[in-house]
Amino acid sequence: MTWTSIPVTRVADGIERQMVHGERLMVCRLRLAPHVVTPVHSHPHAQFTIVERGRVRFTVDGADRIVSAGDVLHFPSNLPHGATMLDEEVVLVDIFSPIREDFLIPEVPCHAPD
Amino acid sequence: MTWTSIPVTRVADGIERQMVHGERLMVCRLRLAPHVVTPVHSHPHAQFTIVERGRVRFTVDGADRIVSAGDVLHFPSNLPHGATMLDEEVVLVDIFSPIREDFLIPEVPCHAPD
Numbered sequence: 001m002t003w004t005s006i007p008v009t010r011v012a013d014g015i016e017r018q019m020v021h022g023e024r025l026m027v028c029r030l031r032l033a034p035h036v037v038t039p040v041h042s043h044p045h046a047q048f049t050i051v052e053r054g055r056v057r058f059t060v061d062g063a064d065r066i067v068s069a070g071d072v073l074h075f076p077s078n079l080p081h082g083a084t085m086l087d088e089e090v091v092l093v094d095i096f097s098p099i100r101e102d103f104l105i106p107e108v109p110c111h112a113p114d
Numbered sequence: 115m116t117w118t119s120i121p122v123t124r125v126a127d128g129i130e131r132q133m134v135h136g137e138r139l140m141v142c143r144l145r146l147a148p149h150v151v152t153p154v155h156s157h158p159h160a161q162f163t164i165v166e167r168g169r170v171r172f173t174v175d176g177a178d179r180i181v182s183a184g185d186v187l188h189f190p191s192n193l194p195h196g197a198t199m200l201d202e203e204v205v206l207v208d209i210f211s212p213i214r215e216d217f218l219i220p221e222v223p224c225h226a227p228d
Contacts, residue, residue, distance in 0.1 A: 001185070001186055001187075001188075002181075002184050002185045002186065003184050003185075003186065004184060006186075020162070020186055020188060022160050022162075022188055022190050023160065023190065023191075024160040024191075024211045024212075025139075025160050025161075025162055025209060025210075025211050027162050027164070027186065027209065046136050046137065046138040046139050047139075048134070048136075048139055048141050048209075050141070050207070067116075070116050070117050070118060071115070071116045071117075072115055072116065072117060072120075072134055072141065073115075074115075074134060074136055076136050076137065077137075077138075093164070093207075095139060095141065095162075095209050096139075097138045097139050097211040098138075
């Protein structure tokens with residue numbers, strides 16, 4: 001499969017998500033508009049995030065850092081994390097295990113992939 | 115952390131690997147020279163592979179397909195898979211759960227990241 005063939009879902013204002021998963025792993029590709037904020041949250045799922053494009057201020061366990069393409073972040077189970085997109089569109093690849101069952105509610109693609 | 119700061123290990127002729135992992139997830143970034151072959155193999159670990167650069171002929175469960183940047187492959191537990199790099203250098207991101215304990219033997223970086 002290719003990202004261009006995977007349905008795109010608008011999950012919030014300025015946040016589009018594509019996802020693939022098996023039984024143990026889930027990979028989500030997120031496109032986020034400039035200045036979008038994902039509030040600090042945590043979950044029992046282990047997560048890595050790869051920054052593909054753009055610049056982001058992450059808050060991880062209370063500390064801020066700015067990351068950009070080539071950065072990789074690890075959020076162990078239940079570690080609080082949140083993010084603020086800076087002045088450009090951001091593309092992130094989020095990896096989870098176990099899969100985010102909460103992401104699997106029925107979704108309606110907002111548009112064909114571009 | 116950033117890929118440029120993560121040690122690079124030469125794991126075979128023409129194959130350099132960087133890796134990060136937690137308790138449940140492992141993410142490896144592989145740089146493979148043109149024409150390198152990774153023979154068909156399988157493992158109980160679930161795997162996704164994201165193609166970041168280059169073109170690769172994958173053999174998955176006996177069927178061949180050619181993939182390139184933007185493609186994502188899923189190898190469920192124990193699914194036989196192998197790959198042949200085509201005429202360009204290839205960069206792959208391999209994601210595993212559980213982590214590949216067999217990759218965690220002591221390693222000597224072959225050179226500083228570039």
